Amino acid sequence: MAAEAVQELTELDKNIVRALQGEFPLVAEPYKTLAEQVGVSEEIFMERVKAMQAEKKIRKMGAVLCHREVGFKANVLVAWVVPAARLDEIAQQMAASPSVTHCYDRNTAPGWPYNLYTMVHGRSREECEQVVRDLGAHCQVSEHAMLYSKHEWKKTAMKYFCE
Missing domain, CATH: 1.10.10 (Arc Repressor Mutant, subunit A)
Incomplete structure (x- = not known):
């Protein structure tokens, strides 16, 4: 062949x-x-x-939203402890939330039991915390850690054919 x-x-x-x-x-x-x-x-x-x-020469195209410029001043990475048997189901439910921009699973480690991560954006910390409470209640998971951003680094993407 x-x-x-x-x-x-x-x-x-x-x-x-x-x-x-x-x-x-x-x-x-x-x-x-x-x-x-x-x-x-x-x-x-x-x-x-x-x-x-x-031809798979372009795999994806997407927009990068400068979330702070449109009023989303707070964002938090939420690390969740999710039962392995429900990981896909819960990830799909959380990813469906308009307040969640990223959702992915990771391996756990000794002293760090978190296996599902979501990035939540809101206009304030209080709004982010309400979203997290709502997500937890909806998905019936409660154990989580909230890691707020302290500094936003410059976002850049790959650039091709810029010789």
């Missing part, structure tokens, strides 16, 4: 990737604006994006 030939990215594809990893235009037709920056029509731009996704 022959291996599939990997097709190299064209200069157009690289230009599209460069455009997508920059600031996303906050306009009615953002992809049209990005296409204009690249020098192609919106149709060609979107065809290439979809093709690169289908």
Whole structure:
């Protein structure tokens, strides 16, 4: 069975990737604006994006919300003790909360029994604490540790084709 030939990215594809990893235009037709920056029509731009996704050259695209700038001044990493048999079920329930931005499991360690972690954002510590109480009650888990952020480090993402 022959291996599939990997097709190299064209200069157009690289230009599209460069455009997508920059600031996303906050306009009615953002992809049209990005296409204009690249020098192609919106149709060609979107065809290439979809093709690169289908070819697994682009795996995901997402927004980074600067949560403090939109009023979410408090955030807390909550480490939960969750029964292993219910880990997937509880993780799905917690991840469904609009106040939870991250949800993942980790191995426990001696003296550290926590196996599920959620990042909760709120407008205040009190709001975060209420969200945690509500999540615990809803999921029927009570043992947890709350680790508030003291400093926010600069968020950066990988940048490709910036030679």
